[in-house]
Amino acid sequence: MRIEFTLNGRRRRVDVEPNQLLLNLLRDELGLTGAKYGCGIGVCGACTVLLDGEPVLSCLILAVEVDGKTVETVEGLGEGGGLDPVQEAFIETGAIQCGFCTPGFIMAAKALLKENPEPTEREIREYLKGNLCRCTGYVNIVKAVKLAAERAKHLT
Amino acid sequence: MEINRVNTRIIPFRFEYHSPSSLGEALTILSRYGSEARILAGGTDLLVDMKQRLIEPRHLVDIKRIPELKLLGGDAGGFMIGSAVRLRELERSEAIKGRLPLLHEAISSMGSVQVRNMATLGGNLCRASPSADAAVALLALEAEALIAGPTGTKKVPLEGFFLGPRATLLRPDEILTGVYVPYPPEGAGSAFIKLGRTSLDLAIVNIAVVLKLRGGIVEHCRIAMGAVAPKPLRLRNIESFLSGRGLTPEALEEALGMVEASIKPITDIRATADYRREVSKVLLRDAIKTAVERCGGLGS
Numbered sequence: 001m002r003i004e005f006t007l008n009g010r011r012r013r014v015d016v017e018p019n020q021l022l023l024n025l026l027r028d029e030l031g032l033t034g035a036k037y038g039c040g041i042g043v044c045g046a047c048t049v050l051l052d053g054e055p056v057l058s059c060l061i062l063a064v065e066v067d068g069k070t071v072e073t074v075e076g077l078g079e080g081g082g083l084d085p086v087q088e089a090f091i092e093t094g095a096i097q098c099g100f101c102t103p104g105f106i107m108a109a110k111a112l113l114k115e116n117p118e119p120t121e122r123e124i125r126e127y128l129k130g131n132l133c134r135c136t137g138y139v140n141i142v143k144a145v146k147l148a149a150e151r152a153k154h155l156t
Numbered sequence: 157m158e159i160n161r162v163n164t165r166i167i168p169f170r171f172e173y174h175s176p177s178s179l180g181e182a183l184t185i186l187s188r189y190g191s192e193a194r195i196l197a198g199g200t201d202l203l204v205d206m207k208q209r210l211i212e213p214r215h216l217v218d219i220k221r222i223p224e225l226k227l228l229g230g231d232a233g234g235f236m237i238g239s240a241v242r243l244r245e246l247e248r249s250e251a252i253k254g255r256l257p258l259l260h261e262a263i264s265s266m267g268s269v270q271v272r273n274m275a276t277l278g279g280n281l282c283r284a285s286p287s288a289d290a291a292v293a294l295l296a297l298e299a300e301a302l303i304a305g306p307t308g309t310k311k312v313p314l315e316g317f318f319l320g321p322r323a324t325l326l327r328p329d330e331i332l333t334g335v336y337v338p339y340p341p342e343g344a345g346s347a348f349i350k351l352g353r354t355s356l357d358l359a360i361v362n363i364a365v366v367l368k369l370r371g372g373i374v375e376h377c378r379i380a381m382g383a384v385a386p387k388p389l390r391l392r393n394i395e396s397f398l399s400g401r402g403l404t405p406e407a408l409e410e411a412l413g414m415v416e417a418s419i420k421p422i423t424d425i426r427a428t429a430d431y432r433r434e435v436s437k438v439l440l441r442d443a444i445k446t447a448v449e450r451c452g453g454l455g456s
Contacts, residue, residue: 018172
């Protein structure tokens with residue numbers, strides 16, 4: 001089936017099979033391997049991408065379902081080849097160890113900060129509870145989101 | 157075959173995808189394919205089952221582009237919620253938060269933000285999970301299920317909609333189009349409590365209480381519990397016991413004593429039946445206490 005959608009700011013027209021998942025379209029066909037296959041059942045959040053600006057699980061969405069919609073992945077962040085402030089904050093606070101969960105966390109954190117620019121620690125933990133990290137223990141991830149929020153505040 | 161049963165990276169079989177733009181079109185497709193077809197809403201349960209080949213529908217009918225199923229609006233008596241409305245939209249609705257705080261509380265407790273961005277209210281109800289949080293809240297609010305089929309539409313009390321785990325009244329050619337949720341009586345207080353292993357998990361037990369007191373006497377009482385029986389339950393015997401009584405410590409104790417006989421919990425990976433029986437009493441006590449506080453205290 002032919003679908004058309006906006007991917008990281010670019011219109012894309014692709015042919016997909018009805019049983020093809022958005023995650024596999026991104027990773028296997030379009031070469032965007034940021035979103036990860038973790039659990040495949042909606043528990044780990046590693047496949048998180050933004051669909052019309054909201055974080056969703058690309059392993060549980062059919063590619064055909066995004067026809068006419070806007071998809072953003074971690075590859076779309078940052079301008080002019082630079083990193084997004086949230087990515088910078090993750091690096092600076094050591095919020096990354098193996099990195100497998102990181103793209104999912106960053107996309108969820110982007111959505112959180114857009115909706116709630118000054119989240120409390122509790123709000124950060126609540127919003128990110130659908131993203132699992134088996135390395136960091138979450139402490140530095142929470143710090144990273146706080147740091148990104150503080151910086152955005154000083155910029156405005 | 158065995159490998160595919162546990163491989164959740166792909167959906168390991170082909171099907172035809174339909175995306176009707178009207179209810180009539182959707183009903184026609186369902187009539188044509190019968191039990192070969194399944195309705196796709198949020199997909200958070202359905203696609204997981206398909207990945208594991210627990211079900212292998214030949215046709216998926218995506219109902220998310222049907223405007224009639226995405227309606228959300230209040231009238232003088234209650235709220236109409238389309239079955240394809242996403243949980244996150246309900247959670248964000250200020251009108252629902254104000255007029256149906258119990259539903260807001262239950263929905264906010266469900267899954268992760270990602271899941272709430274995908275999952276729909278209708279999907280949660282049609283899954284007919286005994287632990288469905290939204291179902292428990294809607295039972296205590298005495299919601300009605302709106303069903304459309306080839307012969308027309310009908311309205312049934314939500315309580316009768318659930319038949320057991322994964323089983324509802326719906327025939328293969330029918331669609332749950334939405335629910336109508338009457339406002340609780342003016343001055344009522346409500347509480348939803350969910351006990352889970354983590355806040356992301358399904359409930360071990362969940363409970364919803366709507367309570368109204370007049371002069372310290374219970375005037376209106378609705379109690380629903382989940383994950384304690386094959387389907388979400390109204391605890392009518394306790395409701396009628398409490399109605400017309402003062403909430404004295406003795407009356408409350410007697411009501412809690414009725415819980416065990418009203419439920420039929422099982423042992424599963426989340427908890428034992430014994431634990432569920434014990435904790436159900438604790439949750440009922442807590443939920444009544446919170447509902448009483450929210451309607452202004454025991455003196456109201």
